[in-house]
Amino acid sequence: MGDFLGKMGMKSKPVIAIAGATGVVGNEMLAVLEQLNIPCSELRLLASKDSVGELYKFHSDEIRVEQLDGAAFEGADVALFATSNDLAREFVPLAVEAGAVVIDNSSAFRLQPEIPLVVPEVNFEAIKSSDRIIANPNCSTIQLVPVLQAIHQAAGLRRVVVTTFQSVSGAGKAALDELWDQTLAIFNQREIKIEAFPHQIAFNCIPQIDVLMDDGYTREEFKIIQESRKILGLANLKITATAVRVPVFHGHAGSVNVETEKPLSPKEVSEILSKRSELAVFSEAADYPMQLSVAGTDAIQVGRIRRDDSAPNALNLWIVADNIRKGAALNAVQILQRLLPQH
Ligand SMILES: NC(=O)c1ccc[n+]([C@@H]2O[C@H](COP(=O)([O-])OP(=O)(O)OC[C@H]3O[C@@H](n4cnc5c(N)ncnc54)[C@H](OP(=O)(O)O)[C@@H]3O)[C@@H](O)[C@H]2O)c1
Incomplete structure (x- = not known):
């Protein structure tokens, strides 16, 4: 080192x-x-x-x-x-x-092949001593890949289906203001302004984050798919995504369906994920993470781990994290922390 x-x-x-x-x-x-x-x-x-x-x-x-x-x-x-x-x-x-x-x-720069795209707990070794630009992944990707890596190492990933529920803070400070302003305007029976999002976000969910592309996916969905493949080093990983903006100020949630090569019970998944320092696992069905409870926290929180009986070796999980901390600022500063000599 x-x-x-x-x-x-x-x-x-x-x-x-x-x-x-x-x-x-x-x-x-x-x-x-x-x-x-x-x-x-x-x-x-x-x-x-x-x-x-x-x-x-x-x-x-x-x-x-x-x-x-x-x-x-x-x-x-x-x-x-x-x-x-x-x-x-x-x-x-x-x-x-x-x-x-x-x-x-x-x-x-994230998808440029020569630029490392890094979640330190997952692929810090992707950084070479000669690198001068390190890319921090998309917020929804950051909270997904440690879970996928742990499951892949234990049982081999066959297919992943992700649906995200992303807060407005993911779109910056103007977007935070827009949810607040629209909510106040509606309560005061004033006209609302729509600027930061393609539609009204107050009391609504918008199944479009970033621009729509020619194949019908949004750019956000493309980022989740391609960035996950790059970080995990699984260029052919079968993964699809639907990204939804929800009227929540802080925290992104993801409903994740995973099919594996070898069978894994929900209990085994809980145990495997519990070994990783960046994850907090909720093993009891009635005790699950939510956006309100993750705001301001550092761990990626995983709950609702259960069998999906509609396919062989399939599981459902619910993953929540503070998109501004682990999804952005904390991850970036953790990369820096590991680059410092005393680490
Ligand atoms: N929010 C998230 O959850 C998240 C997660 C992962 C990645 N990201 C990415 O991180 C980046 C920043 O996102 P954000 O949410 O922090 O955005 P933001 O709240 O809108 O902040 C934008 C920053 O850019 C500055 N800026 C704007 N125009 C400028 C100009 N012409 N010259 C110099 N500075 C200028 C702003 O300065 P002023 O205050 O002076 O305008 C502000 O400091 C984006 O690329 C975003 O996609 C965001």
Whole structure:
């Protein structure tokens, strides 16, 4: 490990920049850096010109937001990106050119074959010492792959069917405001505005996340399928997905149906999953995780584990996690944590 980190050249107290620091994910990164006590000699908070001058607390310091521009990465060792795809495409190369290792939350680089796509508990070894960009997976993918990996190692995956129930925070701060504003407008009999989503989200579920593609799938569903295959190293994994936006502020849930090569009882699945530190397993049928209970927590929570008698070796599971923490900011900072020399 020391050798590997030596090649990566990560300092024990790096200069860290957060691009998109004022957004839902970037702001949580700031909190996670503090909570995990990640050492740094300087922390830079970067956002649009509208946020320049805002002050954020970090340990006992107050840090002033600066504008995201090419010069902002000079001297930075690490750049945590929590911006749109377009901004990532523009500024990630500049951060790399300035000498930083980038951990990017957008989907701009995730499926490029040479770029590692990492959930540290699943495939940290995908990172090579020469890599300069590491991609953080989609939030629904992050909470799915540790469970799939554990089941695959135990019994071989034959087929996976995923249906997600994704909160509005997954679409950023404007989307959080939109659910709130629409709910208030409806109670006050005012007209609602629809901007962040293709339809009204208050009191509704929308079976479209991201754009629709030519084959009828949405881009979000495509990401869940392709990212899972890449992270698990199972290029031909039979997996399909339906991604649904639900009127919940925080937390994503997934109903997952898995068929395996060898039989596994629900009890065996519970035991296998319980061995993984990133998972919290609810073995009692009446005790299950929900979006309200995962908000602000770190573990990926798994419950409702039961046999599916409609197919051989089939199981149903219910997987819930905080999309902003393990689904985004926490996962990114955990990658950084493992790159630091003292890890
Ligand atoms: N939310 C999730 O659960 C989640 C999970 C995984 C991945 N992601 C991905 O993470 C990225 C960030 O998502 P988010 O939910 O945090 O979005 P967000 O809440 O909308 O935040 C966007 C950030 O980008 C900044 N920004 C916007 N326009 C800019 C500009 N022209 N120049 C510089 N900075 C600009 C914003 O700064 P201002 O405040 O100054 O506008 C803000 O800091 C996205 O690619 C998203 O797909 C999100």
